Amino acid sequence: MTIEARDRKILWGRSHNLCAICRQQLVLDATPTDRESVVGDEAHIVAQSGGGPRAGLIPTAELDKYDNLILLCKVHHKQIDDQPMFFNADYLRNLKAAHERWAAEKFEVPDTGNNRHGSNSKGEVAVEIVRTSAETIDWDPQQSQRGNPTGQYVAFEGRQGIYWALVGILLVMAVFATTGAIAGSWAWRIAFVGFIAIDTPLIIGFWTLAMRPIRLEVGTVGVQTFFPKNSAWMPWDLIDRIDVARVDGNLGVVAWSRYAEVYPTTSEEGMGAHYIQALGAVRLCPLGPLRAGRHDVVRALQFYGQNRCT
CATH class of the missing domain: 1.20.5 (Single alpha-helices involved in coiled-coils or other helix-helix interfaces)
Structure with a gap:
């Protein structure tokens, strides 16, 4: 069996020519002497061969369909095949879905009835995009229920x-x-x-x-912190950038998001995640109480957050 052109086009289009893990460009520009270089692979989530990684989970007729394909760079294609226990089928499907949602939001203009069209003085069409509010995206920034699937996150904890x-x-x-x-x-x-x-x-x-410990969980779906009095949750889809940064002299996990202002300020909440107006970001978790070094937390953010943490 071979991958049909229709499935291939859907995969590359929805992935926006980017690796689903590291989000690196998979089509490199031409040089003065050579054509463009394609460095991406249409990887199978469930292997075609009987002895391959994650093999035997779906019917043979479905192996080369879009639902069983994920677009990856060659490095991460090799990694998912070498580490199939960690990169199991459900993990890869969730990873693919999250990446395609992110690509759709980042690169595509939504065609909704709320968009208002007009023209400027030069006769060019102008489009005003109505931004989605936090209330319309089925997201509770202080949800206490675990947001990452079991076994698909790394946790750090400590006490205040x-x-x-x-x-x-x-x-x-x-x-x-x-x-x-x-x-x-x-x-x-x-x-x-x-x-x-x-x-x-x-x-x-x-x-x-x-x-009651402070617990930071970084996983496939997002970043979540459990505090003694409350909790904080931010999915990757809503995070533009994340890093370990110094805030008021103390290191913490800081996330930049267009929805950052929905979190309370320190004067309102005290302990817990809070909005930092000077940064336009949210401090999701302090590093001080955690039994982990900065490099351990950054490594988890880089792995699960893909190119959001540099």
Whole structure:
């Protein structure tokens, strides 16, 4: 069997001539002496041969169809075939779908009834594209449900030292208050007992928060952070660029997105993901509490985020 021209055209068109993993151009410009060079492969998700990677998952008649093809550079074609356990069929299908959604949004003008057409003074047609709002794209930036499929993300976690510090301070104050309640006069005893009654719930509350780790998950669908009090979620489709950057003197995972403003500011939320107006970006997670180095987090962002993290 061979790949039909129709399936080939759909694959290259929807992928916009870019590798679905690294998004490198797959058609290189001609030189003064030679024609253009095609460096892309129409890779099979489920192998054609019986002993190939991910073989035997679909009928033979479907092997050369568009649904079983993914456009890749030669390096990543080799990688997915050498590492079929990691690059399983579902992973590759999700990767392909995410890439094609990204390509459609980045390179194509939506043809909707909301677009307004007019002409300028030179008679040229002008098009005003109505941008999609966060409310219309079925996305909850603070969803608590895991956004990445099981087994298709890497996780980093750690605990906030500030909560342990508060627990320690409150415990010391409780000890002093208890000593005062035992040795002091009746008036002081009443005051110290009242203080202990207030102090004890605070100790329990901060202890509970200290025991809940901050967890950063970087996966095939997006980046998600679970905080002691809330969570943050941003799919790759909505991220223009992501990196580990220094914000207010501290390193954190920072994402640039046209929807960044939907996140709360630090003054509104305190702990958690927040919008940084000066950068026009969202700090999704601080690096300080995580038991991971900057290079580990950057490597995960580069792998799953493709060319969004450089």
